[in-house]
Amino acid sequence: MSDDNQAFVPPSFQALYRDARGRWTLPLRDVAARCEFCEDLAQHLTEHCRGVHVDIGADAQDVLGRCLQGLLQPESGVSSDEAHWVVTRLAELLNWPHPGLPSAE
Numbered sequence: 001m002s003d004d005n006q007a008f009v010p011p012s013f014q015a016l017y018r019d020a021r022g023r024w025t026l027p028l029r030d031v032a033a034r035c036e037f038c039e040d041l042a043q044h045l046t047e048h049c050r051g052v053h054v055d056i057g058a059d060a061q062d063v064l065g066r067c068l069q070g071l072l073q074p075e076s077g078v079s080s081d082e083a084h085w086v087v088t089r090l091a092e093l094l095n096w097p098h099p100g101l102p103s104a105e
Contacts, residue, residue, distance in 0.1 A: 007032040007035065007036060009028075009031055009032055009035045010035070012085065012088075013031075013034075013035045013038065013085060014031070016079075016081045016082065016085060017031045017034075034082065037077075037078075038078060038082050038085055038086050038089070039089065041078070041086050042086045042089040042090045042093060043093065045067060045086075045090050046090060046093050046094055049063045049064070049067060049090060049094060050094060060091075060094070060096040060097070061096075061097075061098075064087050064090065064091055064096065064098060067086075067087055067090060068083060068084065068087045071083035071086055071087065084100070087100075088100035088101060
């Protein structure tokens with residue numbers, strides 16, 4: 001990243017916008033903006049998901065699955081890859097098990 005862009009884009013998000021040869025498929029400033037949007041979305045969803053899990057008693061995996069289904073809708077504003085990234089990040093923020101995260105073992 002250039003010095004004039006201070007946004008950190010984690011490697012897991014970078015992978016969404018790199019081709020097989022490692023080249024960016026979007027300008028870096030656009031990737032950084034998409035990453036910031038997706039991170040904000042994951043942060044925003046944490047309290048809602050925690051509430052659904054605690055108040056209603058829904059299983060953590062069911063809550064994450066429902067979030068993913070909602071994010072996969074065209075009107076969500078995120079791509080399919082971004083939706084999966086957001087849900088994985090959400091699980092990480094909530095400290096919930098998720099296939100996209102390393103196991104605690």
